[in-house]
Amino acid sequence: MVHYKLIYFNLRGRGELARLILHHQEVAFEDFRFEREEWTKYKTGTPFGQVPVLEVDGKPLAQSNAIARYLARQHGLAGQNEWEQSQADMYVDCIYDLISGTRPIIHESDKEKQKEILQKFLKETVNPHLEKLEQQLIKNGTGFLVGKSITWADLAYYSFFSPMTERFGDSVMDNSPHLKKLVEHVANIPQIKKYVETRPKTTL
């Protein structure tokens, strides 16, 4: 049996999607977490000075999406055929862009300015995306983003939008009933629910 070691900060952040995939598929793994202060200790051991890193029987793989995609493919959450796989990729890439968009907000120390950047981000980036996303969900017609069953794309949207509503309130998905339903569905999946209840509580 292959041994997975996922190395990341003790945060959700860019490591959480891989964790969700593994928990959803009930695949055992070493969920190695370290605190921010220990970063310099681990940084030099990574291929590109970044985490997450996934060690597969000791062989390292970097880049959060490459890791998540590999795990999704190995464990049946990537889509039923190559076209579906690329659709799932597309959605996860959208989430990657949204995550990147939150960085200036997270790093802004001035509370007033932070609020301003956040509002701009919601108005100019998140909301237009959600409008399109609702159309895609309606078009697919199954409740899931891709095909007829859950893929890592759905977990990626849950992974981003669940903390968003935690932090900024339910109104984030006010105009996105289909996404809201999808996020709730994922939240209530037994394996996900159990993991979320027992995982370390972290700010990000």
Place this chain on the structure above:
Amino acid sequence: MLIETFYRQIGSEIVTNKSFKFSMAVYKLHYFDNPRRGHAELSRLILSQAGVPFEDVRFPHSEWPNMKPTTPFGQVPILEVNGQMLAQSNAIARYLARQHGLAGKDDWEQAQTDMYIENINDLLNAVAVPFVEKDPAKQKEMYGKFMTETIAFHVVAVEKQLKKNNTGYLVGDRLTAADLAYYALFSDFIEVKFGGAFLKDAPLLKSLLVRVRTSPNVKKWIDFRNSKYYPDGNE
């Protein structure tokens, strides 16, 4: 296979000869006419390297308001495949690489290829910040920092990986989309803009970039696109 060879022959004909009307092209890649490379170039390189015909649609920005609502997420590039649409430059590149044997020979190599493409994506996002900076002094400072910190660090890291892999290529023992992605950023953008000094301590990366640039199908594409789209010189 004879048929494959025939199609590949036709494929490179289509890419280099715009007057060759042949509606066999399964792919339609949509992007702005400016930037001329931008987020579409990796896919163009992949298709060209694989000898696969494609319709390279470049539209003026004035057409964008009409086109935008027809796209899945209000963005380009878009790949149209038999009437269906795929968005997100990397999802497109990855799909094309997989379909045409440029994504590594097994799941692990595919993951490695993905990793390198995503490295480039991060670097592109990082350089986009100074790229759009309007204040020239600030822009110069930001570019300087990008080169001396971000790029310098990454070059050391990737040189180490190339040494470890020991084949001259980033993944496995042959050219993949990973090598094309590194070419697209490091040669096609960074070297052009900042010169090649940043490669002085990275002989493996340097020779990889040359290897990609001189690879027959890639060279054919670059010569074609340069003569067609950069009559005023490479930019």
